[in-house]
Amino acid sequence: MAQEYKHILVPVDGSAEAELAFKKAVAVTKRNGEDAELRLLHVVDTRAFQNISSFDTSMVEQVTDTAKKTLDKYVDYAKKNGVDKVSYSIEYGAPKTIIARDVPKEMNADLIMIGATGLNAVERILIGSVTEYVTRMAICDVLVVRTDLDNKPIANPKNKNKK
Template structure:
């Protein structure tokens, strides 16, 4: 039995792997006539201790990533995706991405920006595979 995905989410951290995942998600959204949800989660745990500086940095990064994600939204719409949602959040990518509501398929890159995670399947990707309540596609 074929699956018809209605909502395809893609995790984007702007790494090369996540942009490949984005391209695949766009194709899938077009193929299934699905809503495309572009997700960017700024990992605030990687900032170290929570200080006013860290919070200002996170907010500035959130604003910058929102501009980047809106550009990807326009590209997806130009490619033929009819409905594109965007979301830029701060927190733990592992936690946020595994708890997305109303998502049928989550697409992500095998590795992200974290250099240590590039040695093996990224820990975010590994956690998504284990804990997501929807289908998961890992793109290399």
């Protein structure tokens, strides 16, 4: 019997890798039948605002508004590509635990599809990547997207001229 995934979670952060994971997740959701649901997740890392002395809620509102616009576009894309059960949520806090444990538990996720890298290079260097944490600590299966929609390695612009 083939493994079927019915509750697929895709964390998105605005990076190209996250968008690719999302597009692959649309295809996986569609292949798993009409009962399969796709949930998009954006986590606003509130720790990023802790050291800003002039912090006010308008900063978080701006980030949230930008995320909503992107997520609305993703929902439209999913629906146009045959996924009827698609939703999103925006959470606030530490992305690692929210992605690996909190939201998967709440939605009974059976698969997390996540991009190999995200936007926050500083965090990746200092305390490890969100993706690495999720692969170790998630409460369900995790698929790390490392290839494009044709399953070819993602082109790295930094290595473009090297052979």
